[in-house]
Amino acid sequence: MEVEVKAKKAKEASRKMAVLDTETKNRALINMAEALLENADKILKANEKDVLEAERRNLKASLVDRLKLDEKRIKAMAEGLKEVASLKDPVGDIEEMWIRPNGLQIGKMRVPIGVIGMIYESRPNVTADAAGLCLKAGNAVILRGGSDAINSNIAIASILAEAAYKSGIPEGAIQLIENTDREEVNRMMKLNGLIDLIIPRGGTSLIKNVIENSTVPVIETGVGNCHIFVDESANFEMAKDIIVNAKVQRPGVCNAVETVLVHKGIAERFLPVMVKELSSHGVEIRGCELTKRICPDVKEATEEDWATEYLDLILAVKVVENIDEALEHISKYSTGHSESIVTENYTNAMRFLKSVDSAAVYVNASTRFTDGGEFGFGAEIGISTQKMHARGPMGLKELTTYKYVILGSGQIRK
Amino acid sequence: MEVEVKAKKAKEASRKMAVLDTETKNRALINMAEALLENADKILKANEKDVLEAERRNLKASLVDRLKLDEKRIKAMAEGLKEVASLKDPVGDIEEMWIRPNGLQIGKMRVPIGVIGMIYESRPNVTADAAGLCLKAGNAVILRGGSDAINSNIAIASILAEAAYKSGIPEGAIQLIENTDREEVNRMMKLNGLIDLIIPRGGTSLIKNVIENSTVPVIETGVGNCHIFVDESANFEMAKDIIVNAKVQRPGVCNAVETVLVHKGIAERFLPVMVKELSSHGVEIRGCELTKRICPDVKEATEEDWATEYLDLILAVKVVENIDEALEHISKYSTGHSESIVTENYTNAMRFLKSVDSAAVYVNASTRFTDGGEFGFGAEIGISTQKMHARGPMGLKELTTYKYVILGSGQIRK
Structure with a gap:
């Protein structure tokens, strides 16, 4: 039941996230970056466990390399979060506003999507990248990394969540699913109403599994022939x-x-x-x-x-x-x-x-x-190879949606 | 196998549709409107069968009313198609174009989605509305109306498809699934790679069924509390x-x-x-x-x-x-x-x-x-109550997606 409990918390958090000012979000991102650097030892220790386990299981060298963290990679994660802090916040932008003959002013306002579920494989840096981008775009995020990197992911996510919370981000905005059972991810993909979007990142079989089993909308990221x-x-x-x-x-x-x-x-x-x-x-x-x-x-x-x-x-x-x-x-x-x-x-x-x-x-x-x-978007959360919602590199704007805001002066429909 | 065969034809048609000029599409829409008026008798005859069958089965009066066509309703369908012809074609519009420090010019170009599947209930006018909007936005459409209206839908769709084809629209751009078995719609919802988007229109249970069972992306249209x-x-x-x-x-x-x-x-x-x-x-x-x-x-x-x-x-x-x-x-x-x-x-x-x-x-x-x-969009294909891709009233633009077009002069990545 971990995923249901966390998704409910995320949904609550997302309502508060949606009206959060940009300064608070930026401050949180900077603090999250600092926290990663300050707790590098803790992360490296957790990562060592994952690497040892991977070697014990004779994982391919290229996979072990993806998994492995060092000071330089942790620094890169922190830099990534700082870069996201420096990007323009798209939330609240009104891209178009027009006036109708009856005087109604109709505007299209960028708003967060809500709760985003990330399902990914062995690279633990995705944990920090995805958390940073989702947060800046005003979304709550539920992270579900691969079991290979579970100790690294738990360390990174808990450091980020704590730093975010201390900076005024609502509790539940950044959560990691710690249970690595396949059943857990299967239930996650059915949580319509709690999770608004799932983004799978990984190999063909992971993406295929998500597309075939998710009832929550999915953005396919992908294969490039x-x-x-x-x-x-x-x-x-x-x-x-x-x-x-x-x-x-x-x-x-x-x-x-x-x-x-x-x-x-x-x-x-x-x-x-x-x-x-x-x-x-x-x-x-x-x-x-x-x-x-x-x-x-x-x-x-x-x-x-x-x-x-x-x-x-x-x-x-x-x-x-x-x-x-x-x-x-x-x-x-x-x-x-x-x-x-x-x-x-x-x-x-x-x-x-x-x-x-x-x-x-x-x-x-x-x-x-x-x-x-x-393309000039700053960081990206993936490259969409499907046609709905977002196509190509997905930056902050692609992690938002829009709503219509309509300013009236008593108009009624004839 | 009807739906697979038709979906393949639609996919082929969609490639040709994507590069069709606006004048051809507009001429087709006008001709389709004229064809509905000229063949009103044929439509009314088919509709009578549906209405008699509905009455025989003691369908609720309100449902029978939705089903029933008369000269006035056929005229309204024709007017609807003409209105769509008068709307601006969004395909090919480049909404933004920017230049990168290396000289690459990057533009975001509106393009059709491809093949759209419409799953709807008893109102036969949806057949004409959806066909017109999908065609104008450069998409091929597969229509799957309710069994109550099957005779009306067959009549309307065949008249529209023939008029479109005679006007230079590729064969397969407008197709109706004539088999009203539930199995057929279930297979339709799994045709990833052939159908790009499914839009359900109807009551809560129809929409819920599509969301739960479709592996093709879905736009939820919906309930308004x-x-x-x-x-x-x-x-x-x-x-x-x-x-x-x-x-x-x-x-x-x-x-x-x-x-x-x-x-x-x-x-x-x-x-x-x-x-x-x-x-x-x-x-x-x-x-x-x-x-x-x-x-x-x-x-x-x-x-x-x-x-x-x-x-x-x-x-x-x-x-x-x-x-x-x-x-x-x-x-x-x-x-x-x-x-x-x-x-x-x-x-x-x-x-x-x-x-x-x-x-x-x-x-x-x-x-x-x-x-x-x-809102000033002209006709709409539905009102989206979900957050991915389109929200609120969906007009022609919401039936398109975008691609990035990049104009270079030999740039390579450093």
């Missing part, structure tokens, strides 16, 4: 730089490119240049038949490659007849995250922008820019 | 007019008032005036103890009354200590639709606007204005 289309008129140098950047700069993230489509008219000249450059960066290429004919050393791509988010130094390459085939391929395999065209042709640039149905559609830029910070 | 709070400083004449309007002008709709809260300081003077006026309009009052003491003729309210959406000439009345108790009561019983304060006190007006967590919050106006037309 991102494409770059090199058009016939592309500047080769630019195309090469963009592709290398999008694949190599940080291959393990969702906005890295996974498939490059190359216009047939330039394939013979461009592919050798591109393959050479990528190979020098250690990228394995998996090409279509035509790619293999032009660059015989590349591996052959299978149907599966077009649909794969490698998150690794591997790139699928396909030669296409024209922009139509490129659009067709993207429409079939894209996960709706980020796609880019490299072209000097105005009409094709506009057509690509209009036709591609993804959260971020680029002309002549790397897909790696799909990120709250790069 | 609306409140008016008469503050101590209220202008009595204004308060009386607003309450009478909100209760009497059309009691069967979701934005009608169901509970009036009266400040204790004016209860003795205001209640008799209000009760007298409402009684003269045939309204039954159910009052709290204090209300009964002041107006001994009113019925006594039970706990259930505070939570009831009467949709009838019945009004619950409660005397409250102050604005705090009014806010507390609203927070406890409101369904998040529309609430109004009648006051001359600036501070209380601002506090009410800020504190009440409903889709529409009024000062000195009737709750009856919560309506797409009254």
